[in-house]
Amino acid sequence: MKLNLHNANLKITAGAASQFPVDALPQIAFAGRSNVGKSSLVNSLLQRKSLARVSATPGKTITINFYDIDRKLYLVDLPGYGYAKRTASEQRKWSMLTDGYFTKNQNIDKLCLVVQLVDSRIGPTKDDIDMLWFLRDTETPHIIVATKCDKLNRTERNKFDEIIKSCEAAEDAAAVIMYSSKSGEGRDELWSAIIGAAETV
Template sequence: MNANNVSLKISAVSAEQYPKDNKPEIAFAGRSNVGKSSLINRLVNRKSLARVSSKPGKTSTINFYDIENKIYFVDLPGYGFAKVSKSEKQKWAKMIEEYLNTREQLLQVILLVDSRHSPTEDDIMMLNWIRQFNDNAVVVATKWDKLSSKERQENLEKIKSTLQLTEEDKIIPFSAQSGEGKEGLWEIIDDIIGSDEIGAGDVS
């Protein structure tokens, strides 16, 4: 069914502020400006549930989005090239590390990479962390609509190779503009949480 009942539950900077209701959580991680907020908005058919900014590094909190009162989508601060101070980057890194290492409700971290570029060292480092806690990786290649047909296959193979993805791992090309990849990503999320009650609905 459509994800009709969605809302921002809380923007947290420490564990004391995380939701206390024990809903399962799916977290989205990636470089600044990789499109995490746009992806979340497209998944739930909203234009502005997750705040989208053209300025990398705008998300400086861990944002918990309540989806149908069944699960939280967790938008983690972006890493990478954000033009912020070193102390601010360290604060964000500590914030992310605390969440990833302590959150028992976390079922899966989905890694977002920009399909137009090769994954960075930061992306590889994040995926290595994910592999410590999840049996299989789930990678979303964002901004898919910006690639030509020729670039799509070449870039997808480059991402798989750089991240050393296995046959058991999943990679989903995704466009927040067109909705391509939305249904496939919802199927993966439903499978992770063991539910067929939340889904993509129409991709429009």
């Protein structure tokens, strides 16, 4: 699959399951805690500065953004989880919208990969681990992207990989891609995983 990344746009900003796209393009979803760098990663992948807005206030944006990539696939930016300062009503909205993506998405069979973002400097939080186990339990194909890896030395990188394996069954742990939106490290490897998954649909 060849993609013209110049032909990429924000197609839908969905605040409810009824607003999800109805066409049958493959979907690659990005999950992670608030402020993990999802928007920066999407911009880095597409080599755009501001296609995906980077919020100054983490946790306040509760929508699912569908980016149409050359009419061949969607990159789906799920709202960040784990933001402690959300109000109870904001938390309910986040839960309903995110759960709705996995349970009320009429094209859920087109979800071919979830890219689970984890801040490499912090390591997986309880919320990250809960999401990883949800993906495993539902047999949803997924990989882990360790963001902001340019801030780690080699020893810290190896330690991160060991922590991930300890969170999952070591023999069945998800692949880990070290990624830096600043340097571009991991970009080609992540695109390879995305395209490979999309071609299975």
